[in-house]
Amino acid sequence: MSYFIDRRLLWRLPLLTLLFAVGLAFSQAVPAQADPDREASLAVPALDADTWRQVRSGEIGPNFRDSRADSTYNLVNASGENWRQLRNRWVSPFGLIAIGGMIVVIALFYLIIGRKDLSGPRTGRKLLRWPLLVRSIHWTVATLFIVLALTGLNLLYGKFVFRPLFGDAVWGAMISASKVSHNYLGPLFGILLIVLLARVLKHNWPKKHDLEWFKKGGGMVGKAHVDAGFANGGEKAWFWLLATVGLVVVVSGFVLDFPNYGQGRDTMQWANILHAVGALGLTAVAVGHIYIGTIGSEGSLEGMTTGYVDETWAKDHHNLWYEEVKDQAVPEQELSVGRPPPDDSEEAATRS
Structure with a gap:
């Protein structure tokens, strides 16, 4: 008898399961057929113009708080707008004016005045100006600066240039690569910049003859030669x-x-503005620095590539420094065959 009872129970189990599933589906379908307007009116109070004015004004009330514990953020953060x-209205145009204006000025200067050539023939005798350590740090910082400048400009202006040209997919990949490069290389640049500034600080303290250098525009105003030590007035201005x-x-x-150190959203916004304005201004000035150090002045690039400058260049650009180290000049032939100069120490190279 118990055998037949067990079999009758077995065929009832699937039926009970089916009935349970049908009932569950029906119970879920009933709310879906409810009136949406009625549901909305029950879920939240009516939002009128006065409510939104309160929200925008920054009032903190139980209806305006977010879900975070002890939060003081209101529903609408007006500072974000x-x-x-x-x-968009000030920082972005400032960057275009500063960098674009610098490029135009340099182009006109080059076309009208041209490159600053040496005042006489090269003597063939070289003076050590930049030791290897300083040159290595300088080129590393310069490379990082250029990468950060290009990625930063892409983040700020890329959507107006590359998105129409290449489409969303390519532009999105460029933005992602720019963001990652900028975020990870930025701290490295900051650390090395501080190291470089500390390393050359002793040569960049202002002196009285620097004021005369600025008055004469670095030698472009008048015919008189302007005095300069190891660093001239323009180089010191760039340093500071x-x-x-x-x-x-x-x-x-x-x-x-x-x-992740406790700074709030407003602090991040101001940091972003300061970062953008400062970086755009430095990029504009760096364009001038690159021009003067390369095609704008004969012999300048040699000092930061080989470490040595010709005597004629030293007398033209840093005559006070030349007078102090002229007895340490070595023939170019000795350097070309790999012979070390009589005094290749850093103190000899940077004495001023």
């Missing part, structure tokens, strides 16, 4: 620009790169 307007604005860019970049 202010940041966007400041970035990097030591002030450059460090602001570095610090603001660290704030943006590591948003």
Whole structure:
């Protein structure tokens, strides 16, 4: 008898399961057929113009808080829109004017005045100006600066240039690569920049003859020669620009790169504005620095590539420094065959 009871129970189990499934589906379908307007009216109170004005004003109330514990953020953060307007209406145009204007000025200067050539023939005797360590740090920092400048410009202006040309897929890949490169190379640049600034600080303290250098435009105003030590007035100005604005860019970049030290959203927005304005300004000035150090002045690039400069170049650009180290000049032939100069120490190269 128990055998037949068990068999009757077995065929009822699937039926009970089917009935349970049908009932569950029906129970879920009933709310779906409810009136959407009625559901919305029950879920949230009516939102009128006065409510949104309260939200935008920054009032903090139980209906405006977000889900985070002890949060003071309101539903609408008006400062975000202010940041966007400041970035789009002021920062972006400033960058185009600064960098574009510098390129135009340099092009006109080159076409009208041309390259600054040496005042006389080369003597063939060389002076050690930049030791290997300083040159290595300089070129590393310069390379990182160029990469960061290009990736930063792409993040700011790329969507207006590359997106129409190549489409969303290519532009998206460029933006992603730019963002990753910028975020990871930025801290390395900041550390090496500080090392470089500390390394050449002793040559960049302002002196009285620097003021005369600026008055005469580095020798372009009047016919008299302008005095300069190891670093002239323009080089010192570039150094202190990097030591002030450059460090602001570095610090603001660290704030943006590591948003896990308690800084709020408003702090990040201001850091972004300072970072962009400082970086765009430095990029514009760097264009001039690159021009003067390459095609703008004969013999300047040699000093940072080989470490040595010709006596004629030293007398033309840094006559006070030349007077101090002229007895250390060595024939170019000795350098070409790999013979070390009589005094290849860093103190001899940077004495001023």
